[in-house]
Amino acid sequence: MHRNVAIGLAALASLSLIDAAHAGETKYPLTIDNCGQSITFEAAPERDVTVGQSATEILYSLSLGDKVVGTSVWFSDVLPEFADLNSGIERLADNDPSFESVVAKKPDLVSVSYEWHIGPQGIVGTREQFHDVGIPTYILPTDCVKDNSAGVDGTRLEMYNTDALYRAIRELAEIHDVKENGEALVADLSKREAAAVAKAKETKSGDVSAVFWFSSAEMDVDPYVAGRKGVPGWMMEKLGLRNIVESDEEWPVVGWETIAKANPDIIVVAEMTRRRFPADDVEKKLEFLKTDPVAKEMDAVKAGRILVMDAHSMDPSIRNISALEMLADELPKLK
Structure with a gap:
């Protein structure tokens, strides 16, 4: 075996425990x-x-x-x-x-x-x-x-x-x-996912729209926002939100005029330590929203309905579940 399996004292180990341990091993x-x-x-x-x-x-x-x-x-x-x-x-x-x-x-x-x-x-x-x-x-x-x-x-x-x-x-x-480790991790994540969805259903009311802003190649150009089939689209579907972006691309480029016309109720911006693009800096994103002539007129900006989310939570990862939990907690506060 390639891992240690705690089965207690050898003298007290039962046949059923030994069989269970072998059943969890990978067969090569x-x-x-x-x-x-x-x-x-x-x-x-x-x-x-x-x-x-x-x-x-x-x-x-x-x-x-x-x-x-x-x-x-x-x-x-x-x-x-x-x-x-x-x-x-x-x-x-x-x-x-x-x-x-x-x-x-x-x-x-x-x-x-x-x-x-x-x-x-x-x-x-x-x-x-x-x-x-x-x-x-x-x-x-x-x-x-x-x-x-x-x-x-x-x-x-x-x-x-x-x-x-x-x-x-x-x-x-x-x-x-390490199949047992995999099953334990999946069990934990799926349990938390179900709880977050249930919480959102208890507090959800009305039609609520959103846009997820990941980054931008330059601060003054159209942003990379979440398409409808990626992780943020999944989050919105799970929590009963409507994505204003209808593209199936993972991160399509959409103009601020188009976003402002759709006037999303909530704006979610990505926070990251990566610095490939200027807009990777979340503080620059927030400053842009408050000062850009088009963006600052959106109701979500005026009302402060802006959420900051870890960027890696917006891509497929184990962080998707904690992000779902965060949204389920924060959305009721933004009503």
């Missing part, structure tokens, strides 16, 4: 169908590299941090409970790592949050490039139901839902022979 070789490819593992990976914060935090949450030898693509600070762990693991890049830097870590597995990083048009590399040098890649299923053919964060073919997130957790747990 293990073949997983992943984003249109089959990947086979002869044993649990001992060295992991992650390309994407979501993949990193899933592995940490599965108690697999000791297997991670390199991380990359960060939007926000790591979850506080993993700060000490993460500080001892090499960060290959804040944003996009090079193919060479990933390969140099000699990983047994590269776990990927977004296909546009490692995929048919991957800017880090294609899956075939990694497989040719004997390194398997696993793309989170949350990104497999999108058209990423243009080499960017693409168009969703169906609404995001946490089934794909929970599948990612279970499969990474199975690959690493």
